Structures are given as structure tokens and as C-alpha cells.
Amino acid sequence: MPPDVAPSMIARIVPVDACAGERARAYLDTLTKPPGSLGKLEALAVQLSSITGELMPRVTPPGVLVFAADHGVAAEGVSAFPQAVTAQMVANFASGGAAINVFARQIDAHVEIVDVGVASNLTMHGVTHAKVRQGTANMALENAMQPEEAQAAIEVGVAAVERARQAGAKCLIVGEMGIANTTASSAMLAVLAGTPVAQAVGAGTGINSVQQAHKVAVIERAIQARQADPDDPLDVLAKLGGLEIAAMVGAYLAAAVHRLPAVVDGFIATVAALVACRLCPAVRGYLVFGHRSEEPGHATALEALDAQPLLALGMRLGEGSGAALAFPLLQAAAGMLNEMATFADAGVSDNNSQ
Missing domain, CATH: 1.10.1610.10 (Nicotinate-nucleotide-dimethylbenzimidazole phosphoribosyltransferase (CobT), small domain)
Known part of the structure; x- marks a missing residue:
């Protein structure tokens, strides 16, 4: 432990x-x-x-937790969108206009948006302010986080689950938002699973093949420079990960403590789940895998967890969207x-x- x-x-x-x-x-x-x-x-x-x-068992009402944070590695040009989009999407979440809001309304889920590390100061109503720092450092140049910052972000996830549980949630849907977080997730997966970086990297938010090759090179450089210990998931998380990924790790751990089913979303969520299970293997039994993402690294992450997702809809949005779409199957199973x-x-x- x-x-x-x-x-x-x-x-x-x-x-x-x-x-x-x-x-x-x-x-x-x-x-x-x-x-x-x-x-x-x-x-x-x-x-x-x-x-x-x-x-x-009962799985209703579900609670949706969306953790948002920025990544310093965005400065390397690894995303199709600028870093400012993270804060803009958080505002969209808060106003109820994103895909996860639409899908959450369909399943009568309460949504909490948690700022665990957005690079700008957010003042909009409807966002829980739990910022550990304003985005991670650029992992190509230095460790993404200090160990104590990763721990603080994990605790943010734990606290969010406590709030959801106290509000009556019987099931958790965990999502994220953070420009360049597929880069961080791919780096983490390559180290944790011992897989080639190119096998873990996909289009993310929609980069082309040239940009994708650049993204692979940036990740390979970061992995070489950071020398994260594959047998120490916290070291991998702190050196290569993200604040919202750490918060998701905390959410999965807390779900297991309270015996709440946690529906895992796509690639980034599954990498966070892999960290949680490496920290405490018993967590695995509490995870229901919602869908298979189009991100190529997702297949590797799922294999590492011996997981078979409920849906395969060709999605790669994040936000918890695929997990929310899978939730009616949990309702049906419990209803049966x-x-x-x-x-x-x-x-x-x-x-x-x-």
C-alpha cells in the first residue's frame, strides 16, 4: 500500500x-x-x-463528476485546439450545453464540474473550485507535478465522491476535460503497460498524421527525460500525468470504499482506472467499462485491465459521455x-x- x-x-x-x-x-x-x-x-x-x-442492487440516481485541468505539454503543439478551450468548455459544462450535460439529463443524473487545475481563474457559477495548481508543467521539460500535488488532486477526487454519495448517488460516472490530456494519458500508458508510444497515440481532438508523429516524438522525449518508474504508479502519475487524471484516480478509489459502481469512460478514464487498480487491485471489481474509444491506446489499456466495455460506438469525446450512454444498461441489469x-x-x- x-x-x-x-x-x-x-x-x-x-x-x-x-x-x-x-x-x-x-x-x-x-x-x-x-x-x-x-x-x-x-x-x-x-x-x-x-x-x-x-x-x-440500485444504481439510480447516478452522479456525474467531470474533472477539468490543463496540461503544460500543450505548449508543444500536441493538440488540435489551444489550451484556452479547456476553460471555455468548463463554461459550456456549467451552462449545460455540452454532450455530457445532454446525456446526463437523459438519465436524470446530477452533474458536478470540478476545476482541479484549469490554467486560468474561473469565476462562473456552477463549478466547484478545487484547483491544486494552474495546470501541470510541461512534461517534456520537467515533471508534470510534484508528488504532493498529485496526492492533493487525488484527494479532490475523493472529496467529489463524498459529495455525490451524500447527495444520494448510487452509481458514479467519471469524466474529464483538459486540452492535451490524451498526450499525458498516452505517456502514462506507454510506461505502465510497457507498450511502444506509437501504439498508444491517436488523433486525440483531431490532429493529422504529421501532428500525430510530432505528438509521438514529444511523448518519447518526455518519457526518456522523466524516467518514471513503471512499478510505481504514483511516480508515473506525477511525472507524466494530469491533475484531472489524478482526481479520477481518487474518484475510483473512493467509489470502491463506498461500494459504488463506477462507470469508466474512454481512453483517459481507463488510464486513470489502471493507476487506481495498480494502487489497489481490489478496485477493479467496482469498475464497469462503459465503451470502447476510437483512441488506439484504449485497447491496450482495456487489455491491461482485462476489461470488456459494454458499448462500441466509435466515440472519442471524453467528458464521461460514453459512460453516460452506457448507464441505461446498468439500469436494465438492476431492473431485471x-x-x-x-x-x-x-x-x-x-x-x-x-
Whole structure:
């Protein structure tokens, strides 16, 4: 257990309740359907029971947490958009106009926008101000963060989950916003998974092939210069990561503490999940992977976590958008356990009847 990451919190994380999952699995076979006929939805229902320890789990209402921060490496020209877009998108979130706001309204989710490291001072209403610093340093030139800054950002994520839980959230959808955060995530993944940088790098916000080659070169230079320890996820996070990525790590850890399902979004969210699971392997059981991003590194990150996402819609937006779109499947899985009739209740003969 890393001594400087909320050890009391990590000590409270226990593996999911396998016995509760088995009870759910047996109960599913008493419902009015052929055994296993609802496929992956049944596996999801079993996981939700394992997470909550309940035969009849609840996942509503969901809470959406979007962490925003800037990245110093944006100065290297690795993104199709200027750094100012991070703050502009935070304003869009706060006014309810972004994709995640639309999708959150469809599932009746409360959205909290958290400024954990935007490079400018934000004053708009509807944003939680928890800024650790004004963006990370340029990882091509120096460590992105100091270890204590990474820890502070993790704690921001923990605190956001506490607020969501106190507001009644039964499931968490975690998203992010930060120009150049695919660069940071690709660098982290290359080190944590031992994979070539080119395999982890995609178009991000829409760069062309020449820009993509430049992005690979910048990341390779940063990895060489920073010498992050692949066996120390916090070292990788601090030297190559982002403040919003660290906050997401904290959110996943806190979700596991409180036995809340956490729906993981795309590439950046999955890299954060990989860090959380490296810190505490028991976290893995609490994670539901919402969708498969078009970012090429996402496949590598998913493989590292032995994860099979629920959806594959060709998306690469971030914000928690894919996780929000996957949430109705969690509702359906929980509803199946809570509302479907058993063979006995319905007076229907099952395949064991004589």
C-alpha cells in the first residue's frame, strides 16, 4: 500500500462480495427466461450485486463528476485546439450545453464540474473550485507535478465522491476535460503497460498524421527525460500525468470504499482506472467499462485491465459521455433483478418442471 495515498482509505477497500454475486447468479436462473438468455446483461447484474453486496442492487440516481485541468505539454503543439478551450468548455459544462450535460439529463443524473487545475481563474457559477495548481508543467521539460500535488488532486477526487454519495448517488460516472490530456494519458500508458508510444497515440481532438508523429516524438522525449518508474504508479502519475487524471484516480478509489459502481469512460478514464487498480487491485471489481474509444491506446489499456466495455460506438469525446450512454444498461441489469417475475411467481413452468 503506497504510504502517501490516503492509506486509511485504501485500507478500507475490500474485494467485491463474490457470495452476493453467486446469489444473484442463482436467482437469475429462477426468473422467467431461459438460463443465460440475457447474456452480458446477466453478467452485469451479477457484478452489480457483487459490488453492492445486495441481491436487489440500485444504481439510480447516478452522479456525474467531470474533472477539468490543463496540461503544460500543450505548449508543444500536441493538440488540435489551444489550451484556452479547456476553460471555455468548463463554461459550456456549467451552462449545460455540452454532450455530457445532454446525456446526463437523459438519465436524470446530477452533474458536478470540478476545476482541479484549469490554467486560468474561473469565476462562473456552477463549478466547484478545487484547483491544486494552474495546470501541470510541461512534461517534456520537467515533471508534470510534484508528488504532493498529485496526492492533493487525488484527494479532490475523493472529496467529489463524498459529495455525490451524500447527495444520494448510487452509481458514479467519471469524466474529464483538459486540452492535451490524451498526450499525458498516452505517456502514462506507454510506461505502465510497457507498450511502444506509437501504439498508444491517436488523433486525440483531431490532429493529422504529421501532428500525430510530432505528438509521438514529444511523448518519447518526455518519457526518456522523466524516467518514471513503471512499478510505481504514483511516480508515473506525477511525472507524466494530469491533475484531472489524478482526481479520477481518487474518484475510483473512493467509489470502491463506498461500494459504488463506477462507470469508466474512454481512453483517459481507463488510464486513470489502471493507476487506481495498480494502487489497489481490489478496485477493479467496482469498475464497469462503459465503451470502447476510437483512441488506439484504449485497447491496450482495456487489455491491461482485462476489461470488456459494454458499448462500441466509435466515440472519442471524453467528458464521461460514453459512460453516460452506457448507464441505461446498468439500469436494465438492476431492473431485471428487482422487477422480473420468477417462474414460481408467474406460474410458468421452468425447464426443471416435470
